[in-house]
Amino acid sequence: MKAFDLIKHNQQIAVLCNNHLVDLDQEISDDQQCKPIDFNHPLGKDVYWHTSAHILAHAVLNLFPGTKLGVGPAVEEGFYYDFIPPQPFTPEDLENIEQEMKKIIEENIEIHRFEKTTRETIDLLNEQQQELKIELIENFQEPFSFYQQGNFCDLCRGPHLRSTGKVKAVKILSVAAAYWKGDEKNKSMQRIYGVSFPSPKELKSHLHMLEEAKKRDHRKLGKKLDIFGIYEEAGPGLIYWHKGGTVIRKEIENLWISEHRQRGYNFVTTPHIAKADLWKISGHLDYYKENMYLLEDGQYVLKPMNCPEHILIFKNEQKSYKDLPYKMAELGTVYRKERSGVLHGMLRVRGFTQDDAHIFCTYPQLQNEIIEVLELGLGWIKRFGYEKFQLDLSLRDPGQQEKYAGTEEDWLKAEQALASAMDEMNLEYRRMEGEAVFYGPKIDFQLQDAIGRTWQGTTCQVDFNLPRRFDLKYTGADGQDHYVIMIHRAIMGSVERFVGGLIEHYSGNFPFWLAPEQLRIIPITDNQHNFAEQLKNKLIDQEVRCTIDKRSEKVGYKIRDAETSRVPLMAIIGEREVESESVSLRVHQQGDQGTVNAETLVGMCKEKIEEGRKPL
């Protein structure tokens, strides 16, 4: 029988045999484990979106004959197709393309697969004048498969849906440039992104979700909640922390400092500039120069990293094995000359503060140090409400060992220490072959936020390179000198990026201990202003960040203002409350909570603050 025969109803769109997608026309035998899947299966989405990409290309060729096709895969949130059109697409073109796609879907054209030899493939692609596709087949072996739908035919591995009508709801999302084969030396193409679903309802809810995500954008909320600003006249990529952001930042820094103090880190403070000589030794001047700001005709460098400066302090005194592990921490502000097109709010900037630390240790100490870093990282992300995360262990590319610093033994020991640290903690992780930086293997946390986006969290990297460049040695119990092992680690990465991520994760609704304004007192009339002042003083005595809204507006107005400003607590005070020395408590997004005694309120606030600030 054919795979297609397994499909029993409309929702099923593809067939898996031995966990691989097969073409629906393929003959299958009984000994294969075959089952039909629907859109909700990740591979089902793949097929669905891949066919949608073909429909997109079909539509583009119908409207813009002569367009060259690149590649058009399914991606995590939909699909794209790369084109070289006769003219760049305009926004109106995109609308027309979407309409044309809908037409192709309505026609419900059957999709067929056929195979060709190399010779035939080249002939066919030449006939279609799709030269880029000919470049593509160089990496594959014959026979080559094609998928045909009406007058459109595309070189493609497949599989695909049975017909274009299976796609029920489609939306073009954006157009952007992309380089052919992802290499900026190659020609630039126009990439159209889209998404599709088996029902208009699902499409609508997906688009709604995208809208909601936009509302969380830290750039938008950052402005609205007075968290940060970037000033054109002062330069792009440079963050000005406003009063709200500075409150958040200081709370986070305080927690960070106390956690590191408890773990025996030594705090240091280092200058923002250093002579080029230092960066020559570290190697940055050779391989990182295009990202560095040079001063005084290149004699000085605005630091892009803290490590060389920390190393100087470490080296200042001769170290013995008794001094190790030696842990050095700094909230160190660095500057990197990022390309203009990559800047993005607080997430990608030119000046940022790394929550940096360097651990100098011996091989036997390595694993425990890694465990301590991972534990700190886990506690940290939990405190900030991240529930899901993924650990990645980046390893060498076994194919090209020559590009790495350090000896074979170094790598084995370090990779072993990183892996067994995670094993000991019963943490699951992905092994990422070839993802390691040249100086050593590392572990990264990938955090997932409240709406499923991922953020880079804690990172823990072993470095074999700098200890050798700076000749970092300690005297062992054997009286001999040995190279120290250096760990670079950051719990947040950078304060800017972490806070930018937090804004979106919390959607601006910060937990009480972080909220820039924690409580707003709302007197109903001027008669309550005295009592409001007394209450405010009591709250401020307990370090509660609170204000009084004395404007001559109605309560409804003041409440609305406090709600849209995302103030966690509102204390409404009228005549009744003054008499009973209480407040009418309202919780942000939850509404009226009834009457609470004023003293109780102060205690509650104090407790909530302590809860947020308590050790991890």
Added chain:
RNA sequence: GCCGGUGUAGCUCAGCUGGUAGAGCAGCGCAUUCGUAAUGCGCAGGUAGGCGGUUCGAAUCCGCCCAUCGGCUCCA
């Protein structure tokens, strides 16, 4: 850096094919003293991102620059 889009009042945005700038919110003033998401009236606010060009005339058309958005590439 590259491709495309955008840049009008503090914010969000209108302004047809060139005829000399407008709304809501915020702000300020006055009135109002009010019970859980917007009280009314009034006032003020703009070198239209910058520079140059076309034109009798430019927010509008053209060029360059800057910033920004979506991506590519790179990254904390």
